[in-house]
Amino acid sequence: MADRYFPNAMPDFVPEASVEDAVVAERAKDSLSNLLHLPHAALSEKLKKSALDLKDTVVRETRALSGKRLQDYTLYTGALGTAYLVFKAFQVTKNESDLKLCSEIIRACDAASHDSGRVTFICGHAGVCALGAVVAKHSGDERLLDHYLTRFKEIQLPRELPNELLYGRAGFLWAGSFLNKHIGKETISAARMRAVVDDVIKHGRRLAKGGKCPLMYEWHGKKYWGAAHGLAGIMYVLMGVPLKPDEVEDVKGTLCYMIKNQFPSGNYPSSEGSETDRLVHWCHGAPGVALTLVKAAEVFGSQEFLQAAVDAADVVWNRGLLKRVGICHGISGNAYVFLSLCRLTGNAKYLYRAKAFACFLQDRALRLISEGKMHGGDRPYSLFEGIGGMACLFMDMTEPSEARFPAYEL
Ligand SMILES: [Zn+2]
Numbered sequence: 288m289a290d291r292y293f294p295n296a297m298p299d300f301v302p303e304a305s306v307e308d309a310v311v312a313e314r315a316k317d318s319l320s321n322l323l324h325l326p327h328a329a330l331s332e333k334l335k336k337s338a339l340d341l342k343d344t345v346v347r348e349t350r351a352l353s354g355k356r357l358q359d360y361t362l363y364t365g366a367l368g369t370a371y372l373v374f375k376a377f378q379v380t381k382n383e384s385d386l387k388l389c390s391e392i393i394r395a396c397d398a399a400s401h402d403s404g405r406v407t408f409i410c411g412h413a414g415v416c417a418l419g420a421v422v423a424k425h426s427g428d429e430r431l432l433d434h435y436l437t438r439f440k441e442i443q444l445p446r447e448l449p450n451e452l453l454y455g456r457a458g459f460l461w462a463g464s465f466l467n468k469h470i471g472k473e474t475i476s477a478a479r480m481r482a483v484v485d486d487v488i489k490h491g492r493r494l495a496k497g498g499k500c501p502l503m504y505e506w507h508g509k510k511y512w513g514a515a516h517g518l519a520g521i522m523y524v525l526m527g528v529p530l531k532p533d534e535v536e537d538v539k540g541t542l543c544y545m546i547k548n549q550f551p552s553g554n555y556p557s558s559e560g561s562e563t564d565r566l567v568h569w570c571h572g573a574p575g576v577a578l579t580l581v582k583a584a585e586v587f588g589s590q591e592f593l594q595a596a597v598d599a600a601d602v603v604w605n606r607g608l609l610k611r612v613g614i615c616h617g618i619s620g621n622a623y624v625f626l627s628l629c630r631l632t633g634n635a636k637y638l639y640r641a642k643a644f645a646c647f648l649q650d651r652a653l654r655l656i657s658e659g660k661m662h663g664g665d666r667p668y669s670l671f672e673g674i675g676g677m678a679c680l681f682m683d684m685t686e687p688s689e690a691r692f693p694a695y696e697l
Contacts, residue, residue, distance in 0.1 A: 292607035300639035338681035368670025407458025452520035500544040501537040510559035514575025568616035614676035
């Protein structure tokens, strides 16, 4: 795998033609263009079937219910990711056995995570409690709902904690916002959320002092910009909680600073001062920033953020197809950028692009992985690195307007 990308050989959407016309116009008729040619309902059915098969494989392979203490309980690469996928399957099929299975997996995650010391949604105990509470609510199990909410409220944030999404304060805040959205306002009190926001703002201003960007953060000694460890992720979370006017200005100013300092290609550096224009991933680079800019356009209603989001999405399309399947740094994650732009703009071009990426995966991913031409992920069945994320995307393709990047877009 010399290159990181397959060239994106698919024709782009032609505005005055339908998706079908655009694909028919493509000379080389093959299984991929045939898939893209399918009417939405037929393609949805196909993707749904694949997604449910993949979900069964993920459940089997991750052995989330082996009875032993879980090695990896996290949403990112572990059993909670399996639970998330099974819950998504329940939402698509309304199959009660999925809800039950999901609840059992979360119970195993709860036992394994309680004393882990990690406090975020994606990599910590907060994710287990938050998803556990939402699943308990769907199951109508008041006692279990109470259990997870109590556990969530008992979480203590260590004083020495980074601010980023995967392991830091932003990841805890995201879990709080998730509960407030799905269980009810003030499930996690405004005072509790505010105390954490205060810390995030304070740290950001302190490190930014003397620079041109109003907020800046560090993780393991680097000032990251991306969604997983840096500015894009932290700004996303801050836009989802009540802020004071001066804090709003700092968030806007930080996003404007990033837009102004993007690479000439339109991609975004993975960290402050980096000159390596290489990564186009959710975790590092334009895709994660694009999702944050969509949120900024929604929250602030600004033309500048909308244009920047559109530009970042163009980078994702033009750079090509990553040779990985997952959502963190693979094709599935990049496809969510187009679903997000489609929701924001209503422009059919973005739905076409999301379909094109999803159809590429449906048509070729498993074969390319088995041939060694595509990387199956270090944790090949996980939600963020493996086929779990691909299954999630396929389910989201059945209802594109409801699609959200898992554990990022709320
Ligand atoms: Zn990644």
